[in-house]
Amino acid sequence: MSLTGLSSLPYSKQIRLGRATLLVAILATLELVGRAEWFDQLTYVPLSTMVETAYGLLVSGELTDDIITTIGLVFVSFVSATLVALVIGWFLWRHDKVKQVLDPYLIVLYAMPIFVFYPMFIIVFGLNVFPIVLIAFAMSVTIIIISTANGLAKVPDVLIDVGRSMGLSRREQFRHVIFPAAVPYIFTGLKLGFVYAFIGVIASEFILSNSGLGYQISWYYQQFQTADMYAVLLIVITLAVVVNLGLIRIEDRLHRRT
Amino acid sequence: MAKLEINNVSKTYNANKPNSVEAVRDVSCELDEGEFFSVIGPTGCGKSTLMKMVAGLIEPTEGEITLDGESITGPREDIGVVFQEDSTFPWRSTLENVEFGLEMRGVGKQERRDRAHDILELVGLSGFEDNYPSELSGGMRQRVAIARTLALNPDLMLMDEPFGALDEQTRLILGGELLRICQETNQTTMFITHSITEAAFLSDRVFVMSARPGEIKELVEVDIERPRDESIMTSDRFNEITDDLWEALKSEAQIGFEQSMTVD
Amino acid sequence: MSTKTTRTQDILDRTPSSIALYRLLVPFVIVGLWELLSRWIGPRVLPGPVHTFSALYEGIQSGWVIPNTNVTMQAVVISFLIATVIGGVTGLILGFNKPAYDIVEPFFLSFYSVPKITMYPIFLFIFGVGLNTKVGFATFSSFFPMLIITMGAVRSIDDVYINVGKSLQVSRYQMFRHIVLPYILVQLVVALRLTFNSAFLAVILVELFAARSGLGLVLQHAMGTFNSEEILIVVTVLAVIAFVINIIFYGAQQLLEERWNMTSDEQMGI
Numbered sequence: 001m002s003l004t005g006l007s008s009l010p011y012s013k014q015i016r017l018g019r020a021t022l023l024v025a026i027l028a029t030l031e032l033v034g035r036a037e038w039f040d041q042l043t044y045v046p047l048s049t050m051v052e053t054a055y056g057l058l059v060s061g062e063l064t065d066d067i068i069t070t071i072g073l074v075f076v077s078f079v080s081a082t083l084v085a086l087v088i089g090w091f092l093w094r095h096d097k098v099k100q101v102l103d104p105y106l107i108v109l110y111a112m113p114i115f116v117f118y119p120m121f122i123i124v125f126g127l128n129v130f131p132i133v134l135i136a137f138a139m140s141v142t143i144i145i146i147s148t149a150n151g152l153a154k155v156p157d158v159l160i161d162v163g164r165s166m167g168l169s170r171r172e173q174f175r176h177v178i179f180p181a182a183v184p185y186i187f188t189g190l191k192l193g194f195v196y197a198f199i200g201v202i203a204s205e206f207i208l209s210n211s212g213l214g215y216q217i218s219w220y221y222q223q224f225q226t227a228d229m230y231a232v233l234l235i236v237i238t239l240a241v242v243v244n245l246g247l248i249r250i251e252d253r254l255h256r257r258t
Numbered sequence: 259m260a261k262l263e264i265n266n267v268s269k270t271y272n273a274n275k276p277n278s279v280e281a282v283r284d285v286s287c288e289l290d291e292g293e294f295f296s297v298i299g300p301t302g303c304g305k306s307t308l309m310k311m312v313a314g315l316i317e318p319t320e321g322e323i324t325l326d327g328e329s330i331t332g333p334r335e336d337i338g339v340v341f342q343e344d345s346t347f348p349w350r351s352t353l354e355n356v357e358f359g360l361e362m363r364g365v366g367k368q369e370r371r372d373r374a375h376d377i378l379e380l381v382g383l384s385g386f387e388d389n390y391p392s393e394l395s396g397g398m399r400q401r402v403a404i405a406r407t408l409a410l411n412p413d414l415m416l417m418d419e420p421f422g423a424l425d426e427q428t429r430l431i432l433g434g435e436l437l438r439i440c441q442e443t444n445q446t447t448m449f450i451t452h453s454i455t456e457a458a459f460l461s462d463r464v465f466v467m468s469a470r471p472g473e474i475k476e477l478v479e480v481d482i483e484r485p486r487d488e489s490i491m492t493s494d495r496f497n498e499i500t501d502d503l504w505e506a507l508k509s510e511a512q513i514g515f516e517q518s519m520t521v522d
Numbered sequence: 523m524s525t526k527t528t529r530t531q532d533i534l535d536r537t538p539s540s541i542a543l544y545r546l547l548v549p550f551v552i553v554g555l556w557e558l559l560s561r562w563i564g565p566r567v568l569p570g571p572v573h574t575f576s577a578l579y580e581g582i583q584s585g586w587v588i589p590n591t592n593v594t595m596q597a598v599v600i601s602f603l604i605a606t607v608i609g610g611v612t613g614l615i616l617g618f619n620k621p622a623y624d625i626v627e628p629f630f631l632s633f634y635s636v637p638k639i640t641m642y643p644i645f646l647f648i649f650g651v652g653l654n655t656k657v658g659f660a661t662f663s664s665f666f667p668m669l670i671i672t673m674g675a676v677r678s679i680d681d682v683y684i685n686v687g688k689s690l691q692v693s694r695y696q697m698f699r700h701i702v703l704p705y706i707l708v709q710l711v712v713a714l715r716l717t718f719n720s721a722f723l724a725v726i727l728v729e730l731f732a733a734r735s736g737l738g739l740v741l742q743h744a745m746g747t748f749n750s751e752e753i754l755i756v757v758t759v760l761a762v763i764a765f766v767i768n769i770i771f772y773g774a775q776q777l778l779e780e781r782w783n784m785t786s787d788e789q790m791g792i
């Protein structure tokens with residue numbers, strides 16, 4: 001296509017084309033760096049090898065248990081964090097004084113390297129899935145609390161007045177006016193909460209555990225099975241990126257409504 | 259020679275693309291030194307576009323604009339602009355906002371402070387020097403923006419619906435003050451508005467723009483003597499003029515309204 | 523005039539002294555809960571606050587706490603600084619270029635969600651164990667929040683401010699110094715905080731996984747020997763450092779927001 005043809009495309013098409021080009025460039029780089037043999041086989045393998053190895057691992061069923069473990073743990077941590085956070089967020093919204101007292105602490109808690117508690121949890125609960133769930137839960141819960149409390153508080157007074165003027169009960173008011181109005185904000189928190197639950201599970205598995213995708217990466221690393229390590233890493237990254245893109249899509253759609 | 263000449267100016271956004279918008283079509287007019295000139299037209303008819311071209315912020319697709327016979331090719335020191343949106347800097351106090359342009363031009367601290375105090379006095383904001391914009395009402399913020407531009411003493415002042423976001427009473431009060439300021443400074447001004455009363459009250463001449471693409475529809479002379487004050491608003495001549503303006507505007511406003519109903 | 527009084531009133535209402543007082547009490551409540559928890563679980567497994575603080579004091583006296591903290595914090599600060607500069611400059615460049623921003627934004631946002639610690643082995647393969655590897659990896663992981671927030675902040679600048687600058691013919695430097703920088707300042711403070719936290723977490727994770735010194739390594743040893751006292755000492759030190767630094771950044775952010783009534787970006791959830 002000629003350059004003039006390119007610039008006559010609508011802007012959004014140009015951007016999509018740009019993104020596709022960038023993606024291809026990244027993948028090609030990952031492949032070519034491996035092919036160029038700047039690194040030995042123990043350090044880096046080409047993208048095609050990673051894909052092939054990943055395919056082999058997936059088909060042979062070797063990773064099935066780990067995938068189920070990881071996804072299961074992420075799910076349990078995220079769902080429990082969401083439930084707890086929605087209730088606490090709602091409570092903080094109802095009790096503004098409490099919220100004001102705790103606000104700076106929530107921000108700081110969100111920023112804390114929660115992960116340092118992992119060794120402690122292992123000592124208290126033993127080396128099983130419980131410490132992992134606890135870490136992922138703790139990493140995920142704060143941001144959902146913050147976004148729920150702030151999201152509910154951000155609902156414009158005029159919308160609440162509309163509901164009141166129509167004689168809605170407290171419950172109806174919350175169900176039909178306040179909650180739907182706050183959903184886009186809350187969703188941003190859920191998205192980040194999910195991301196942190198995922199990071200928490202994988203990081204815990206990676207640092208110390210005996211199953212899961214994170215564990216497999218560190219195990220293959222220690223066994224010098226570089227191709228397998230990159231293969232699992234590729235699976236983890238793909239999983240993270242795909243889920244995140246999906247969540248961003250939903251988020252954009254929700255925000256367009258506001 | 260006229261102060262400002264707009265010669266057959268047109269503007270099409272995204273020309274030659276599927277999403278092109280013809281905003282202004284073949285507009286010509288002239289402003290004399292010291293004249294207060296208003297442009298009135300329905301929302302979306304290209305008023306801001308016209309003003310941005312005069313300000314040198316965007317280029318016309320066709321035609322030429324000259325100030326004192328010199329073609330406008332970009333922003334210039336002798337043109338001051340007050341924008342439609344709130345443009346006060348939230349990180350600067352009232353005084354610092356008004357000093358901004360002077361500071362950027364390297365005027366010394368004491369000099370710009372004195373100048374800013376004078377201008378704040380002129381726009382009735384003395385006593386608010388140290389307040390931040392977030393502590394001021396919308397009307398006061400717009401005064402700060404006007405003061406920031408006046409402080410530079412521009413040859414030509416462009417104002418894009420400076421009171422557009424304000425309520426009717428505040429508009430009237432600020433309009434009265436603007437009238438007083440302009441009579442005091444004899445500032446050449448191009449004023450954009452969609453309020454008929456405001457245009458008739460302030461201007462020497464009013465230029466009525468058609469719905470998009472904006473063209474000259476009519477040029478109305480406001481032959482009411484200066485100095486003016488609020489009392490002219492009840493005069494017969496004032497009512498005749500506003501009737502004329504409304505007559506010229508009515509059909510365009512209808513078209514503009516229909517244009518605005520098409521969702522893209 | 524009236525706006526002035528209502529505003530002062532507003533601030534008073536929002537932070538009455540009772541709230542400030544309760545805020546000061548929160549750390550004591552936390553320590554109290556810790557004590558209760560320790561009694562419930564048993565001080566052998568979970569030593570209480572008094573015991574931990576005295577052990578911390580002994581640890582400082584016997585000379586292992588401070589040097590290890592120094593090792594860890596040195597890596598954190600260096601990576602934080604490098605990530606801030608690189609991420610900030612890249613963010614500015616991308617933020618000012620709308621098409622480039624629109625193209626790269628989804629890539630950076632999705633990469634933000636990747637658990638980057640799993641990529642640490644790559645750094646180990648290439649650079650071996652050492653300070654450079656640690657710093658390199660922490661820089662890499664903390665670069666993203668800085669970049670994402672900076673470029674988003676630049677993009678969020680209201681056109682009208684740029685137009686004010688243009689119509690006054692300010693120079694490029696003036697446009698940056700007096701319009702762009704103040705506009706994005708609040709968001710930059712948020713970015714600095716998140717960047718610091720990312721660097722902090724990255725260094726600890728790296729030290730836990732493979733390191734020769736630092737608080738993370740102490741944690742790793744203590745975990746292997748079930749030495750919960752030592753773990754709690756390290757956790758306390760790390761928590762206090764993170765707390766103090768975050769409170770400082772957060773205070774600065776609040777001050778700016780309060781004064782200018784500008785808010786930070788919501789993209790990262792804060």
Ligand SMILES: Nc1ncnc2c1ncn2[C@@H]1O[C@H](COP(=O)(O)OP(=O)(O)O)[C@@H](O)[C@H]1O
Binds near residue numbers: 300303
């Ligand atoms: N930068 C731009 N790109 C494309 N179209 C624009 C741009 N700015 C304004 N327009 C379009 O040009 C028309 C005139 O806009 P404007 O001059 O702002 O009108 P007014 O100030 O009279 O309300 C509108 O239809 C608007 O959507």
Ligand SMILES: [Mg+2]
Binds near residue numbers: 306307
């Ligand atoms: Mg306009």
